[in-house]
Amino acid sequence: MSIAALNSANLNAGQKVAVKYFTVAMVLFFAQCLFGMLAGLQYLQPDFLYNVLDFNVNRMVHINAMVVWMLFGFIGSVYWLVEDESGTELVGAKLANVNFWILTLAVTVVVLVYLFVQTGPGTKETIWFINEGREYIEAPRWADFGIVACVLIFFYNVAATFMKGKWSGISGVLVLDLVALAGLYLAGMFYTTNISMDQHWWWWVIHLWVEATWEVLVGCIMAWGLMKTLGARRKIVTTWLYIEVALMFGSGILGLGHHYFWIGTPEYWFTIGGFFSALEPIPLVAMVVHAVYDSGTHNFRNSNHPALAWLIAHAFGNFFGAGVWGFMHTLPQINLYTHGTQWTASHGHLAFFGAYATIIIAMIYIAVQKWRGDVWMSGDLADKGWKWKWSLGLLNVGVVGMTVALLISGYEQSFVERALEGSTWGGYFSAQTQPWFIQGMHWRMLFGWVTTAGVVLLLWDLATIGKKETRRAIDPTVTPATT
Amino acid sequence: MIDPVAISNILAAAVAGALVIMFGAIYALLFAFSRLKQRPVLMIWAYLAYAVLVVAVGVLSITLNMRGFWQAVAVVMVVGYFVAPRLIWNLCAGTHSTEPGDGLGTVRHS
Amino acid sequence: MADTPWWASEDVWRKWAIWVTAFMAVVLIFLTFDTVAKITAGGERVPGYDVINKRIFYTFNADRNMQEPVIGGDAPLFGKMLSAGEAEELVNLGKLTVQAKNCMNCHTLLGNGAYYAPDLTKAWLDPAWGAESVREQLMVSFLMDPATNARTYGTGRRMPQLDITEDEAKGIVAFLKWMSSIDTNGFPKGFTPIRQEESS
Ligand code: HEM
Ligand code: HEM
Numbered sequence: 001m002s003i004a005a006l007n008s009a010n011l012n013a014g015q016k017v018a019v020k021y022f023t024v025a026m027v028l029f030f031a032q033c034l035f036g037m038l039a040g041l042q043y044l045q046p047d048f049l050y051n052v053l054d055f056n057v058n059r060m061v062h063i064n065a066m067v068v069w070m071l072f073g074f075i076g077s078v079y080w081l082v083e084d085e086s087g088t089e090l091v092g093a094k095l096a097n098v099n100f101w102i103l104t105l106a107v108t109v110v111v112l113v114y115l116f117v118q119t120g121p122g123t124k125e126t127i128w129f130i131n132e133g134r135e136y137i138e139a140p141r142w143a144d145f146g147i148v149a150c151v152l153i154f155f156y157n158v159a160a161t162f163m164k165g166k167w168s169g170i171s172g173v174l175v176l177d178l179v180a181l182a183g184l185y186l187a188g189m190f191y192t193t194n195i196s197m198d199q200h201w202w203w204w205v206i207h208l209w210v211e212a213t214w215e216v217l218v219g220c221i222m223a224w225g226l227m228k229t230l231g232a233r234r235k236i237v238t239t240w241l242y243i244e245v246a247l248m249f250g251s252g253i254l255g256l257g258h259h260y261f262w263i264g265t266p267e268y269w270f271t272i273g274g275f276f277s278a279l280e281p282i283p284l285v286a287m288v289v290h291a292v293y294d295s296g297t298h299n300f301r302n303s304n305h306p307a308l309a310w311l312i313a314h315a316f317g318n319f320f321g322a323g324v325w326g327f328m329h330t331l332p333q334i335n336l337y338t339h340g341t342q343w344t345a346s347h348g349h350l351a352f353f354g355a356y357a358t359i360i361i362a363m364i365y366i367a368v369q370k371w372r373g374d375v376w377m378s379g380d381l382a383d384k385g386w387k388w389k390w391s392l393g394l395l396n397v398g399v400v401g402m403t404v405a406l407l408i409s410g411y412e413q414s415f416v417e418r419a420l421e422g423s424t425w426g427g428y429f430s431a432q433t434q435p436w437f438i439q440g441m442h443w444r445m446l447f448g449w450v451t452t453a454g455v456v457l458l459l460w461d462l463a464t465i466g467k468k469e470t471r472r473a474i475d476p477t478v479t480p481a482t483t
Numbered sequence: 484m485i486d487p488v489a490i491s492n493i494l495a496a497a498v499a500g501a502l503v504i505m506f507g508a509i510y511a512l513l514f515a516f517s518r519l520k521q522r523p524v525l526m527i528w529a530y531l532a533y534a535v536l537v538v539a540v541g542v543l544s545i546t547l548n549m550r551g552f553w554q555a556v557a558v559v560m561v562v563g564y565f566v567a568p569r570l571i572w573n574l575c576a577g578t579h580s581t582e583p584g585d586g587l588g589t590v591r592h593s
Numbered sequence: 594m595a596d597t598p599w600w601a602s603e604d605v606w607r608k609w610a611i612w613v614t615a616f617m618a619v620v621l622i623f624l625t626f627d628t629v630a631k632i633t634a635g636g637e638r639v640p641g642y643d644v645i646n647k648r649i650f651y652t653f654n655a656d657r658n659m660q661e662p663v664i665g666g667d668a669p670l671f672g673k674m675l676s677a678g679e680a681e682e683l684v685n686l687g688k689l690t691v692q693a694k695n696c697m698n699c700h701t702l703l704g705n706g707a708y709y710a711p712d713l714t715k716a717w718l719d720p721a722w723g724a725e726s727v728r729e730q731l732m733v734s735f736l737m738d739p740a741t742n743a744r745t746y747g748t749g750r751r752m753p754q755l756d757i758t759e760d761e762a763k764g765i766v767a768f769l770k771w772m773s774s775i776d777t778n779g780f781p782k783g784f785t786p787i788r789q790e791e792s793s
């Protein structure tokens with residue numbers, strides 16, 4: 001086994017597939033930022049690319065690239081840990097490979113059609129072949145079926161591997177959660193004239209993904225990651241995973257109600273949505289406290305510093321993005337002003353980045369380490385690890401900066417458009433031309449550059465970290481007792 | 484059913500909402516550290532953090548014009564965010580009690 | 594070393610995880626049945642599609658402490674009374690077009706979507722479009738050629754040319770009129786619709 005060169009011989013079959021998913025995920029992360037920058041620029045220069053690549057196209061690619069890279073990151077993470085966790089070989093290595101290429105090809109076709117066909121006539125055919133026109137799940141219907149088929153194959157592969165090898169608490173939760181995650185996608189796969197019905201089911205997909213099933217999925221990854229990087233004990237992480245499932249599903253499932261205030265749904269959702277989303281931050285607080293407790297008892301001795309740093313960023317990002325920023329606008333008394341403003345965008349950025357981008361990046365650092373033959377990734381790296389440190393800093397400062405800028409614009413918008421001007425079109429535009437609003441958009445752009453610089457540096461670092469290293473990683477599971 | 488926040492209170496309500504969650508977490512962390520490191524001074528800070536939380540819930544319930552059911556939600560927050568951190572701490576200690584060197588009642592030297 | 598207390602044991606929490614999840618899921622399913630029934634078109638909160646034959650306006654309901662939609666007398670869209678079937682067909686064409694042209698990645702509908710362009714929930718009643726006698730036609734010509742008919746209010750943001758046909762444009766207007774009759778619990782906040790005398 002060679003050390004420090006990227007060598008697939010260092011990986012098991014599942015991990016060989018995983019690094020492919022990770023690679024595509026990172027390419028799409030870059031694309032996401034690129035198109036986010038174009039869309040952000042159009043706020044400041046509306047004529048930029050007008051009738052060529054309009055705002056709606058750029059924004060669609062921006063958020064679809066995000067959803068797809070995160071799903072790729074999750075699939076990759078599961079393939080990464082499946083052999084280790086089941087104690088046996090992946091049942092369908094070839095199948096997994098073919099599946100990866102089909103899925104990647106389908107994503108490529110979808111994006112090319114978004115960019116070059118963009119829209120179609122008002123017919124069912126457009127929805128089937130070009131674009132479904134529903135935020136986050138714009139992928140045309142043919143691709144929906146393709147995605148579902150690919151996810152089923154993935155699911156078969158994972159479940160069958162656990163079945164052949166051994167089950168654990170983590171893998172049990174993981175597999176059940178994957179079933180729910182895939183099943184929920186079906187709720188977004190039908191057409192209806194009725195916009196209230198449309199949005200009602202649309203939120204089943206979006207909310208029950210990000211505030212329930214995705215959270216539990218990253219909980220599984222985190223549980224496994226804590227065992228690997230900190231040497232945490234299986235019994236403890238499994239118990240905590242169950243605690244998290246209970247708290248997260250206990251609050252998040254009915255928390256769905258915070259999206260049912262204003263879309264035509266009955267008034268009882270005020271009380272249900274308000275009550276349960278007030279509980280939603282509790283599991284996030286629990287995770288922060290437990291993460292700190294856990295790392296405290298292990299004295300931060302760990303084998304992979306960038307991965308641990310990103311896991312910590314995850315704990316805090318999840319807490320602030322989802323917990324603090326989510327709760328701030330969730331009660332109907334205030335959501336009536338903030339609903340559908342830059343305020344929402346502020347929360348969306350911090351939550352998606354903080355909760356999901358971070359942990360996938362952590363997994364990719366873990367993957368790179370092994371890919372290079374368990375190379376040293378603790379302190380005193382050859383170049384002092386400046387690349388990973390700077391990209392961590394730039395990305396976090398960039399996203400937090402954008403979040404704060406959007407919050408200022410959002411406050412201005414809800415105040416002027418909703419509170420003062422009676423929510424008319426005139427009110428909307430008068431808010432959009434307020435100096436504070438426009439300044440917020442400029443700051444967002446500036447921090448967008450910081451974010452983009454962070455992504456570029458991240459990609460460079462992932463491609464090179466440990467390349468010149470000669471030391472082998474420390475094994476956290478055999479370190480001396482922590483007392 | 485609801486009485487939306489008054490124009491002049493939007494900002495106060497949003498800040499109060501953020502503070503509730505942030506000081507809930509600060510209280511929880513200080514509480515845990517105080518027990519973990521056997522440092523009773525930290526417990527005073529923990530309760531001060533909780534006091535900020537209570538004030539923030541108060542501001543929230545006034546600015547959001549909470550009445551009836553919503554007042555109950557405010558009470559649940561005050562009680563819930565008092566109890567939850569203690570339960571979380573107990574769970575941390577309880578689940579780790581089989582690990583050497585930490586857990587319920589065990590002193591840690593490090 | 595101490596034994597794990599029962600309330601912190603893996604077993605107990607596995608059971609909690611299962612029971613809490615199952616309970617919440619069952620409650621959600623019951624609520625979903627009720628909600629779906631209440632938001633089916635033709636109900637009280639979401640009117641049938643032939644509401645586009647009627648005048649739609651808003652009054653303040655002090656009990657609910659919010660504005661609510663009221664369906665008034667005849668006010669046929671494009672001067673033609675439609676049967677329930679025809680109305681549904683027209684609104685449906687509008688909804689299909691809204692999806693096909695990706696409107697929601699600039700605008701919000703019911704407050705969901707993107708924030709680059711104004712909310713469309715009550716666009717049909719917005720003062721910006723003038724009296725009812727002219728608004729239908731104004732909207733149709735705008736949709737068919739937004740570049741020339743742009744109204745940017747000093748932002749410089751223009752709607753792109755989306756190759757919307759006249760039929761599609763009429764469908765969209767019908768869809769917008771129908772959407773404006775949905776009871777959205779007072780969203781958007783304090784909405785000021787066109788003056789009633791102008792719309793009658
Ligand atoms: C990691 C978890 C979360 C993610 C990724 C996330 C993401 C998002 C996104 C992207 C939106 C905007 C959807 C749109 O485009 O219309 C949104 C809306 C919303 N989120 Fe979250 N969220 C998370 C957790 C939470 C939590 C825990 C709460 C409440 C405590 C919350 C409360 C809300 C509310 C109230 C809205 C509606 C905003 C509006 O009315 O416009 N979110 N969320
Ligand atoms: C590189 C810098 C970025 C820029 C300049 C940028 C810009 C934008 C813009 C202009 C929008 C459209 C908002 C609107 O409709 O008005 C948007 C939406 C969104 N972006 Fe970004 N973005 C960036 C990075 C990111 C990152 C890193 C994430 C998460 C990982 C992200 C997640 C989202 C989400 C979830 C939405 C939808 C929000 C909503 O509907 O409320 N963006 N972004």
Ligand SMILES: [Fe+2]
Nearest residue numbers: 207211256258
């Ligand atoms: Fe949500």
